Amino acid sequence: MNLDPTADQRLFQSTTREFLAKSVPVEAVRALAEAGRGFDRAWWRKGAELGWTAPLVPERFGGGSVSEAPMADLALVAVEFGRACAPGPLTTTSAVISGLVLEQDRFADLLAEIVGGETVAVWAHYEPGRGLEPRDADTTAVPDGDGFRISGIKDRVESGDQADIFLVDAHGPDGPVQVLIRADAPGVSVAPTWTLDVVRRTAQVSCTDVAVGADAVVQRDPAEATAAMRTQLRVAAALTAAEMTGATDRAFEMTMRWMFDRYTFGRQLASFQALKHRVADYKTWLEACHATAWAAANAFADDPTAAAEAVSVAKSYIGATAPGIVQECVQLHGGIGVTWEHDMHLYLRRVTLGRALYGTPGEHRRLLTDLMERNAA
Amino acid sequence: MTDGTAANDVESVDSFRDRARRWLEDNLPPAPPNQLGETSKSAAAWTRAKELQRILYDGGFAGICFPKEYGGLGLTPTHQRAFSEESRDYEMPLALNIPTLTICAATILDMGSEEQKRTHISAVLRGEELLVQFLSEPRGGSDLAGLTTRADRKGDSWVLNGAKIWSSGAYAADYALCLARTDWDVPKHAGLTMFLVPVRTPGVTVQQITQVDGSREFCQEFFDDVVLPADAVVGQVNGGWETANRQLFHERSAVGGASPYSSGIQSHSGRDVSGLVDLARRTGQLADPRVREDIGEARALNMVHDQLIARITHGIGSGALPPAAGSIVRLFSAQNSWLQADMAVRIAGASAATGTTADDAGFGQAGQDYLMRQAWSLAGGSTEMARNIISERVLGMPREFAADRDIPFNQVEHGH
Ligand SMILES: Cc1cc2nc3c(=O)[nH]c(=O)nc-3n(C[C@H](O)[C@H](O)[C@H](O)COP(=O)(O)OP(=O)(O)OC[C@H]3O[C@@H](n4cnc5c(N)ncnc54)[C@H](O)[C@@H]3O)c2cc1C
Numbered sequence: 129m130n131l132d133p134t135a136d137q138r139l140f141q142s143t144t145r146e147f148l149a150k151s152v153p154v155e156a157v158r159a160l161a162e163a164g165r166g167f168d169r170a171w172w173r174k175g176a177e178l179g180w181t182a183p184l185v186p187e188r189f190g191g192g193s194v195s196e197a198p199m200a201d202l203a204l205v206a207v208e209f210g211r212a213c214a215p216g217p218l219t220t221t222s223a224v225i226s227g228l229v230l231e232q233d234r235f236a237d238l239l240a241e242i243v244g245g246e247t248v249a250v251w252a253h254y255e256p257g258r259g260l261e262p263r264d265a266d267t268t269a270v271p272d273g274d275g276f277r278i279s280g281i282k283d284r285v286e287s288g289d290q291a292d293i294f295l296v297d298a299h300g301p302d303g304p305v306q307v308l309i310r311a312d313a314p315g316v317s318v319a320p321t322w323t324l325d326v327v328r329r330t331a332q333v334s335c336t337d338v339a340v341g342a343d344a345v346v347q348r349d350p351a352e353a354t355a356a357m358r359t360q361l362r363v364a365a366a367l368t369a370a371e372m373t374g375a376t377d378r379a380f381e382m383t384m385r386w387m388f389d390r391y392t393f394g395r396q397l398a399s400f401q402a403l404k405h406r407v408a409d410y411k412t413w414l415e416a417c418h419a420t421a422w423a424a425a426n427a428f429a430d431d432p433t434a435a436a437e438a439v440s441v442a443k444s445y446i447g448a449t450a451p452g453i454v455q456e457c458v459q460l461h462g463g464i465g466v467t468w469e470h471d472m473h474l475y476l477r478r479v480t481l482g483r484a485l486y487g488t489p490g491e492h493r494r495l496l497t498d499l500m501e502r503n504a505a
Numbered sequence: 506m507t508d509g510t511a512a513n514d515v516e517s518v519d520s521f522r523d524r525a526r527r528w529l530e531d532n533l534p535p536a537p538p539n540q541l542g543e544t545s546k547s548a549a550a551w552t553r554a555k556e557l558q559r560i561l562y563d564g565g566f567a568g569i570c571f572p573k574e575y576g577g578l579g580l581t582p583t584h585q586r587a588f589s590e591e592s593r594d595y596e597m598p599l600a601l602n603i604p605t606l607t608i609c610a611a612t613i614l615d616m617g618s619e620e621q622k623r624t625h626i627s628a629v630l631r632g633e634e635l636l637v638q639f640l641s642e643p644r645g646g647s648d649l650a651g652l653t654t655r656a657d658r659k660g661d662s663w664v665l666n667g668a669k670i671w672s673s674g675a676y677a678a679d680y681a682l683c684l685a686r687t688d689w690d691v692p693k694h695a696g697l698t699m700f701l702v703p704v705r706t707p708g709v710t711v712q713q714i715t716q717v718d719g720s721r722e723f724c725q726e727f728f729d730d731v732v733l734p735a736d737a738v739v740g741q742v743n744g745g746w747e748t749a750n751r752q753l754f755h756e757r758s759a760v761g762g763a764s765p766y767s768s769g770i771q772s773h774s775g776r777d778v779s780g781l782v783d784l785a786r787r788t789g790q791l792a793d794p795r796v797r798e799d800i801g802e803a804r805a806l807n808m809v810h811d812q813l814i815a816r817i818t819h820g821i822g823s824g825a826l827p828p829a830a831g832s833i834v835r836l837f838s839a840q841n842s843w844l845q846a847d848m849a850v851r852i853a854g855a856s857a858a859t860g861t862t863a864d865d866a867g868f869g870q871a872g873q874d875y876l877m878r879q880a881w882s883l884a885g886g887s888t889e890m891a892r893n894i895i896s897e898r899v900l901g902m903p904r905e906f907a908a909d910r911d912i913p914f915n916q917v918e919h920g921h
Contacts, residue, residue, distance in 0.1 A: 131819040384900065399903040404896035411895055412833045412840075419816035420809045441805045441812075448802075493801025494794060500782060500804060 130426065133204060136194040140179060141204040147178055148212040154471055157213050161326035166287055167215035169248070176245025180205055180218060184225045184363075189236055190243040196429070199363065203370040203425035210374025210482075213474045215327035219367045219486075220250040220286035223360040224295045227251075227306065230356055231346055238293075238308075249308075250291040251360060252282035252333050260361070260491040267335065269298035269305045274342035276300065276307060278335045284485065288331025289320045295346065296335070297357055303350025304357065307340045314338070325481040326474060362435060365443040365486040366424045372482040373417040376450040379475040380414055383407075383457040403460065410453045417446045437499050444492035447483040454479050515580065522587040528564055533557070533595035550600060551635065551677040557598035558632030561768070568606075568630040570765045571614065576627035582765035582818070589770050597769030598632070603885075604673065605629055607759035607766045609636035609682050612752040613701075616740040621701065625680065638752070639669040639683035639702065639726060644919070646671065647890050649684070649753075650693045650746060651909065651917070654728065656685040656700060663687075663700065663738075665708070665731040673884070675724035676713050678704045684749050687742060689915040696914055697745035699752075700737045707731070716880075718873045753886060754831060760885030761834030763814045778804045778845075784852045784871065796852060803848045810834075810841045829898035832891040839882035839891075846871075846878040 133141065151171060152160075160167065176182075183198035185191025193201050202222055209218055225242060228235045228249075241247035255266050267280025278298050285294065294309045294316075309316060315338035323330045347353035387398040387407070397403055420442040427438035454476045458465035465472050483489070516524075561567040562576070569585040571577025578584075610629045613621050613636075628634035642652050654667025665685060675681065681702050688696030704711065708731035714723040740748035758764040781800045785791040817834050820826035849871035850857045856868035857875065882888040896902040909917040 131815060132823065387902070396903060401893070401905060404900075404902050405889065405892040407900060407902070408836065408892035408895035411900060412836045415816065415830075415833055416809050416813045416837060419812040422816070423808075423812040437808075440801075441808045444801065444805050445809045489802075490794075490798045493798040493805060496801035496804045497782070497797040500778065500800070504779065504782075 130197070130200075131422075133200070134195050137201055137204055140194045140201055141208060143178060144180070144205050144208045145211070147175070148208055148214050152212060152214050154213065154474070157215065157327055157474065160215055166290055166327050166329040167217070169290070172216055172248065173245035175216060176243065180216075181221060181225065181243045181245060184222060184229060185239055185243050186229070186232065189232065189239045191239070197426055199366060199428040200422070200425045202367060203421060206367040206370035207374035207377070207421070210371035210376070210478060211378040213327070213375065213378075213471075213478055217248055217250055217287040217290070219364050219371070221248065222367055223251045223253075223364040224249045226363040227295055227346060227356050227360045230352075230359070234343075235346070247292045248287065248290055249293045249295060250285060250287050251364070252285045252288070252294040252296045252309075253357065253361070254282065254284040256281055256283040256332070258283070260487045260495075265297050265299045265304060267296065267298040269300040269307065269340075271301060272339065275340045275345060276305065278307060278309060278338045278340055280335055282333045282335075283321070284330045285318075285333045286328065286330055286485075288318050288333050289329065291318075294333060295360075296333075297353075300348070300350070304347075304353040305345065305350070306347040306353050306356060308344040308346060309335065309338055309340060323481060325477045328478065328481055358432075358436070361486055362428075362439045365492070366421075366428070366439045368482045368486050369417075369424060369439075369442040369446045370421045372446050372450040372479045373414075373421045375475045375478040375482070376414055376417060376453050379454045379457045379472060380410060382472070383460050386461055397460070406456065407460075410456060413449045413453055417450060420445050433499065433503070437496065440487070440492040440495045440499070443487050444489040444496065447487075447492070448489040450479045451476070451483050516584075518581075518583050518587050521580070521584050522591060525566060525588045525591045528566065529592055529595050532560060532564055533592070533597070536594055536596050548677060551674070554598040554600040555632040555635070557596060558601055558630070561598070562631050567632075567768070568626070568766075569768070571610070571626060571630065575614070575622050576630040585765055585768070589768060592769045599769050600674075601629075601632075601635070602764075602767045602769065603759050604638050604756070605634075605636045606768060607764040608638060608752060608755045609680075611755040611764070611766050612682060612748065613739065615751045615755075616699070616748045617701075618736065618739075620736065621739065625701070634679045635674065635677055637672055637675045637678040637681045637704070638756075639672055639675070639681040640749070640752075641669065641671045643668060643670050643725075647887055649749065650697065651914075651919075652684060652686060652697070653919075654683070654685045655689075656687050656698060656733070658687070659732075661735050663733040663735070665700070665702065665728045665733055668725065668727050670714075670723075670725040672724045672726060673722055675704060675711050675726060676721075680704060681726075682739065682748075682752060684745050686914070687745070690913050691743075692911050693909055693914045693917065694746040696743055697749065698742050699739040699745040699748040700733055701739050702731065702733060702737065717876045754828060756885045757831045757835040757891070758818075760881070761814065761831060761836075761838045762810065763818050763831065763834045778807060781848055781852060784849060784868070787868075788852065788854060788856065790852065799848050799851060803845055806841050806844055810837060813837055827899060829894050832894040833899070835885065836888055836891040836895065839888045842881040843878060846875050850875045 182191040183193040183201040195201055228239055242249050269276040269278055291311050296307050296309050298305055315336045317334045318331050320331045347356050388396055390397045424438040424442035427435045458472050461472060464470050568577030569580050569588055570582055573579040610626050613625055640649055656663045656665045681704055683700045683702040684697055686696050687698040708729045710727040711724050713721040714725060715721050716723055781803055785796050790796040814834050817830050821828055821830055853868050853871040857872035860868055897904050
């Protein structure tokens, strides 16, 4: 594994950072939040031009990675999204892409539209009250000719209210299947749900007897559908972990700044050992978050078991650690830290949502134990 | 690496790993079950460790990162890591890692005279010498530069008087790196000198100390007019703090698990989570989701620890991080070992605290390990010292007030 991003990756990262700083400074993020819009579609197309949608897609469909490690490229972008509290369907779109590329020739046109940012495709995986495990979708896929008729409710669908198309996990007669459903198809209704994050928004998507033709069935074979969901989940979890790391990084940076600027009892906050020692812990954990998020993103080049393990390590560790660090950053800010006006809550929101989506620490820890047992057997 | 060999003459890591794998299979016995770290060293264990080291040396796998001219192989940390990984399942001289190889030999390599390097590094690599550290004193270890053991010049020699404490493994050692005060009229850091002291020499008394888990690893030493030759000085006279700093740097890397000189994988920070699976199975809790989460958490933290070591080592190597960032891995390693100890006690439940001797061994071990839980946040400089270093030298926060700064040592208040 490369411990450093390559020169091309660095350039990709800094271009993204500059673009985000210019196009969605924190005031813009607040404005998007107040307007009740997660993100701006024209803005997303510009991001797509910068390459945010490209890494996982082969060049002949308009994609391309700046390195040999496309997930690492994306993780660097995700870190920047976290640092900026940026809007946009980066994670969910990447998950969809990682599913569609498994069947790339059949979905070449759609892939090209997603890469171009013209079509926003999001993943409808979760169901109300349900956790991570992909096997037990209640949404049914009843065979109908060469296609299916889909009924059920999907929950926590990222950017659901802005999507053109959903990649839906459903339960067919033989097990899981994956199908594409257009947001404007008859029988589909989308209701935004409340979400802690101000711009990384979610929705509930209800399907009532929605007809899906053969050309929109992505995975019909249960084993392949399960494997595809696992891959998508891994992609989404790894990027969410990277994003949380970025958000924590920024919150920590702001807090360090504050500790040098703020005086109490005639000295800088930064001069009190009780605070220095705590900050040393946060720095240590933050470095560990960076290390494990990067290891997870780079593990996609390894075999699926190794990648699964690295992602669960990162998502469980960062999910458990990052919100704690940001809470401490709030504490070190004093009263200003719990005001709407101060930006700290934007980061706290981002990491709290990130902890919850695509596997909580508990869920990923159980996966790790499953893996240990499987490896020992 | 500096012996003039062209880069492409260096054996590739993969080929080295393959060769190591075959050699280990043919030459080393499997690791004894439940290999414990520092706490179980008996005199026999030290003898065995030296024997094993000799086997490594004869097989051409000793001192992978030490230069060839001192008996090593002159290869890279990546070669060393590959060898350590391959050796996981074999009986290895793990006891020699801390402090002999990773701290003392590494310090001599950085700061010793040519003669010291040729003599002692190669003796260590051949399994003929054990080196330990005489740093801490009864009146304080964290304030290392405030020590009061003295060495006075007498003609060409030095005469050592005073006492040291908490020295791991000193009863079995051949030499110790011993820091002593050689000038009392200057501020504390400026009056120290590092000596290489033969442990079994007239005037040195070594006493073992029993630790809370019953092991007798610690020692205290008394020096009564111990005569040392001039060439016992490591580094410069009154430049001992610089030598000590190198030593502490190596100590932090070693305790954090990041030393390139470490051979074989230490199990002391509970790095083998399969023990927890076993504990859960034997207590009938392996199906309990909460217990499975605990095991997964312990597993994750071990992996994060390794990933952090890689990141920080690389960051220091490339200049992205200051050398003081080594304290980050040191702090993390302590937190990891707490978690591992806590998980074992949690899973063992009541069995960690009481039982009949007929009970399986291993339950009680969880309790014993818990009693020693803090050892890894004190050994190698406390976690509080690590936090001072991270906040001050990595994050640039203001230094702690020190009442003894810039004051001649003989005018400093010492308490009782
Ligand atoms: C398993 C083990 C092996 C060891 N092996 C060796 C060895 O081989 N050779 C050797 O020389 N020593 C050895 N030591 C000693 C070790 O280095 C010391 O215990 C350690 O440096 C702490 O010193 P102390 O015990 O004197 O505690 P003190 O320095 O008295 O500290 C007591 C407490 O106060 C805290 N403290 C002290 N100063 C400050 C400050 N400025 N700010 C905040 N907190 C502070 C400390 O962190 C600690 O918690 C070993 C210790 C252990 C546990």
